[in-house]
Amino acid sequence: MNTILRIAIQKSGRLSESSLNLIKECGIRFSNGGGKLKSSSTNFPLEFLFLRDDDIPGYVEDGVADIGIVGENEMAEKNKDIEVVKKLGFSKCRLSLAIPKSDDYNDIQDLDGKSIATSYPNILKSYLAKNNIQAEIHEISGSVEIAPGIGLAEAICDIVSSGSTLLSNGLKEVETIFKSEAVLIANKTLTREKQELVNQLTFRMDAVQTGKNNKYILLNAPNDKLEEIIKLLPGMKSPTVLPLARSGWSSIHSVITEDEFWERIQNLREVGAQGILIVPIEKMIL
Ligand code: ATP
Numbered sequence: 001m002n003t004i005l006r007i008a009i010q011k012s013g014r015l016s017e018s019s020l021n022l023i024k025e026c027g028i029r030f031s032n033g034g035g036k037l038k039s040s041s042t043n044f045p046l047e048f049l050f051l052r053d054d055d056i057p058g059y060v061e062d063g064v065a066d067i068g069i070v071g072e073n074e075m076a077e078k079n080k081d082i083e084v085v086k087k088l089g090f091s092k093c094r095l096s097l098a099i100p101k102s103d104d105y106n107d108i109q110d111l112d113g114k115s116i117a118t119s120y121p122n123i124l125k126s127y128l129a130k131n132n133i134q135a136e137i138h139e140i141s142g143s144v145e146i147a148p149g150i151g152l153a154e155a156i157c158d159i160v161s162s163g164s165t166l167l168s169n170g171l172k173e174v175e176t177i178f179k180s181e182a183v184l185i186a187n188k189t190l191t192r193e194k195q196e197l198v199n200q201l202t203f204r205m206d207a208v209q210t211g212k213n214n215k216y217i218l219l220n221a222p223n224d225k226l227e228e229i230i231k232l233l234p235g236m237k238s239p240t241v242l243p244l245a246r247s248g249w250s251s252i253h254s255v256i257t258e259d260e261f262w263e264r265i266q267n268l269r270e271v272g273a274q275g276i277l278i279v280p281i282e283k284m285i286l
Pocket residue numbers: 010011012013014015051052053054070071072073074091092093159160161162180181182
């Protein structure tokens with residue numbers, strides 16, 4: 001029988017769309033319409049299980065799914081014996097402590113003896129223990145931010161990305177206790193055949209991610225400036241330099257990382273680059 005890899009993806013929530021987009025960008029076709037719990041790819045030996053994110057670490061540990069996509073926060077909270085294959089760079093957020101805006105706060109000692117509502121009791125417990133804080137933890141499964149307002153707890157520990165939910169509930173963020181992004185996780189005892197499929201999948205994911213982190217750049221430059229420009233655009237091996245029809249000028253092609261992009265463009269203009277074009281890269285294999 002042909003080996004099929006099973007991946008667990010969040011059924012609906014903040015991880016779902018980005019997880020499925022990443023798989024699509026890897027050239028893997030599938031249907032996920034109709035709120036189905038399972039689906040298969042038509043062009044890669046991959047089967048999908050659509051689950052609540054809370055259940056994904058456990059299902060991967062048990063081998064019900066071979067791999068899964070989940071937030072590091074959920075993985076740390078569930079503390080299962082699974083492997084992190086790679087960070088995926090999306091669903092970035094943090095787990096933070098927050099208190100009512102009007103409360104004074106100097107440092108973490110101020111939470112000693114307080115009650116804290118959270119959906120992440122394990123991560124919170126270990127953070128408090130590390131800081132020698134005794135606090136009462138109220139575990140609740142959702143809408144944590146309303147807990148202080150209804151008198152359930154004096155503080156909360158919850159997921160924050162922009163902080164606007166905290167603000168609109170009259171809370172202020174006082175400590176970040178955990179940083180998270182989506183990760184690809186795997187069962188620790190995959191067969192060789194399944195491991196090979198995971199390798200194929202991560203090879204594709206790497207190409208997609210590297211492509212996103214880079215841009216293709218084309219520009220024109222007078223030949224007497226070529227050396228300086230080449231120094232600014234080392235590219236993968238070295239840039240391509242092609243003569244323009246107009247004598248004394250060349251066209252230079254290279255790749256540039258997203259992070260250094262604007263600063264580099266400024267430098268290129270200063271040394272005489274003109275007609276700079278920036279093109280997105282769909283996939284990039286180093
Ligand atoms: P489920 O019904 O599957 O249990 P959920 O309500 O527990 O879903 P979501 O709110 O969909 O979870 O969030 C899923 C994951 O996405 C979180 O565990 C976290 O890693 C990440 N996440 C949560 N909120 C944000 C945010 N505002 N920005 C970015 N990522 C977030």
